[in-house]
Amino acid sequence: MFDRFLGVDRRLVPLITALLVAGFLATSLASYFVSRASVREGIVEGELPLTADNIYTEIQKDLLRPVFISSMMAHDTFLRDWVIGGEHDAAQIAKYLDEIKVKYDTISTFFVSDKTRTYYYSDGVLKRMSPDDWRDVWFFRVRQMTEPYEINVDPDFANQDTMTIFINFRLLDYQGKFLGAVGVGQAVNSLRKQIDRYRDRFGRDVYFVDSSGKIVLAGAGAQSPATILAKPGLAALAPRILAGSDGSFQYRNGLHTVFLNTRFIPELGWHVFVEQDETAATAGIWHTLLANLAICFVITVIVVLAVHAAIRAFQGRIHEMAITDKLTGLLNRHGFEARFAQALKGSKRSQEAVSVVLFDIDRFKDINDQFGHVVGDSCIAEVAKAARAAVGEAAAMCRWGGDEFLVLFDGAGLADASRLAEKIGDGVAARPFDHDGHPIKLTVSLGVAQQRPGEAADRLIARADAALYDAKSRGRQKVAQAS
Numbered sequence: 001m002f003d004r005f006l007g008v009d010r011r012l013v014p015l016i017t018a019l020l021v022a023g024f025l026a027t028s029l030a031s032y033f034v035s036r037a038s039v040r041e042g043i044v045e046g047e048l049p050l051t052a053d054n055i056y057t058e059i060q061k062d063l064l065r066p067v068f069i070s071s072m073m074a075h076d077t078f079l080r081d082w083v084i085g086g087e088h089d090a091a092q093i094a095k096y097l098d099e100i101k102v103k104y105d106t107i108s109t110f111f112v113s114d115k116t117r118t119y120y121y122s123d124g125v126l127k128r129m130s131p132d133d134w135r136d137v138w139f140f141r142v143r144q145m146t147e148p149y150e151i152n153v154d155p156d157f158a159n160q161d162t163m164t165i166f167i168n169f170r171l172l173d174y175q176g177k178f179l180g181a182v183g184v185g186q187a188v189n190s191l192r193k194q195i196d197r198y199r200d201r202f203g204r205d206v207y208f209v210d211s212s213g214k215i216v217l218a219g220a221g222a223q224s225p226a227t228i229l230a231k232p233g234l235a236a237l238a239p240r241i242l243a244g245s246d247g248s249f250q251y252r253n254g255l256h257t258v259f260l261n262t263r264f265i266p267e268l269g270w271h272v273f274v275e276q277d278e279t280a281a282t283a284g285i286w287h288t289l290l291a292n293l294a295i296c297f298v299i300t301v302i303v304v305l306a307v308h309a310a311i312r313a314f315q316g317r318i319h320e321m322a323i324t325d326k327l328t329g330l331l332n333r334h335g336f337e338a339r340f341a342q343a344l345k346g347s348k349r350s351q352e353a354v355s356v357v358l359f360d361i362d363r364f365k366d367i368n369d370q371f372g373h374v375v376g377d378s379c380i381a382e383v384a385k386a387a388r389a390a391v392g393e394a395a396a397m398c399r400w401g402g403d404e405f406l407v408l409f410d411g412a413g414l415a416d417a418s419r420l421a422e423k424i425g426d427g428v429a430a431r432p433f434d435h436d437g438h439p440i441k442l443t444v445s446l447g448v449a450q451q452r453p454g455e456a457a458d459r460l461i462a463r464a465d466a467a468l469y470d471a472k473s474r475g476r477q478k479v480a481q482a483s
Contacts, residue, residue, distance in 0.1 A: 020300045024299070044248045051204060067167050069184050074182050083113060087115070087118070101122045101184075106186060156185050163187075163217065192219060206275075208265075256278065323336075337457075358407075358465055360403045384397075386427045390428075445477060445479075448464065449482035467480040
């Protein structure tokens with residue numbers, strides 16, 4: 001039974017370890033996936049659309065001021081009168097345009113005359129407009145418009161082809177006849193700064209795409225291709241997005257999942273793309289998962305070690321209980337037999353002598369009859385203490401049964417064992433014992449036997465028992481040697 005219990009440690013500890021690992025792993029992974037799903041949902045449903053809306057709002061806010069300035073210029077009587085008066089003295093219009101530019105801090109101010117096709121700007125005359133020049137297409141488009149103004153993005157020829165947002169307002173005379181196009185140019189640098197701010201703060205890439213898929217504006221540090229059609233994973237979505245399918249998307253770029261939100265900006269004819277890499281977005285959750293797993297590993301190790309130690313301690317206690325006599329604290333018969341078998345094997349190898357001493361309490365029945373079994377048990381315990389004190393820890397001693405004790409002397413011959421038996425008898429006789437003030441004289445009779453070559457344990461004990469009987473027949477409190 002005890003051997004079966006020893007196997008509990010080998011079965012229970014791995015089982016507890018497996019359950020702890022499975023439980024911690026399941027809990028940590030479930031928490032990770034729920035958190036990741038929550039983050040993904042927050043990015044797709046909230047953060048990216050909000051970013052796109054913020055950028056759209058910023059663009060509208062940035063355009064409101066230049067539209068107002070251009071509208072003011074288009075309704076300025078000085079400009080109308082100067083054009084109607086024949087456009088004399090270009091220095092006057094240049095000064096006017098320069099004052100507008102400086103006062104409102106725009107990148108450029110301009111007026112293009114429909115009559116002379118002259119492009120005036122703050123430094124004077126820039127060029128003559130021609131329907132055959134691709135740079136001048138915008139003017140002839142404005143000329144045919146019915147709306148009061150348009151917004152378009154073009155390189156500014158007057159400023160080293162800087163990408164500029166132009167407000168092109170139709171200038172009309174007092175009868176509503178088209179006189180030309182007037183307006184201001186606003187640099188897109190503010191948009192680029194906003195893009196960089198979103199990248200640095202939130203790890204999101206923002207860029208603008210025209211109707212052909214060309215990336216017309218991106219952050220300062222962006223490593224984007226010239227067109228979304230060349231962007232891995234995005235090319236398949238491009239037709240839908242460019243056709244007007246604004247909303248949320250996701251695609252794979254190598255090993256990474258990228259979340260994307262798009263919105264069309266009709267004022268510019270551009271699509272704003274807001275992207276965020278899932279890996280960067282969920283890095284904190286991944287690190288939390290690793291930290292949780294590390295903590296779970298430490299807890300598992302501590303718990304397993306504690307369980308292992310508890311089981312070992314319990315096993316030790318069970319083992320001690322299984323081989324120890326409760327009354328005397330000596331080995332019981334089961335524990336002694338295992339120790340005896342080990343000694344006999346060792347003696348066979350080393351050829352050393354093995355001797356035993358079997359003894360019991362003299363007139364123990366009289367003690368039980370006179371004082372009762374409780375006092376009898378106390379006498380047995382006292383004799384065990386005296387015998388153990390006499391032989392020390394070198395000998396194995398057990399309560400063989402009732403008031404009988406068996407001592408094993410490993411490596412002692414008959415003479416040495418007999419001397420130790422005498423010591424036991426003297427130690428017991430010298431130990432005082434009383435019950436309720438009534439002294440009880442305790443003595444023992446002892447039989448000594450040395451193992452013969454090849455002799456079995458039960459035969460050796462039987463000869464010691466015969467010697468014990470001989471000691472009692474000679475008057476008790478004697479030591480007798482087996483023949």
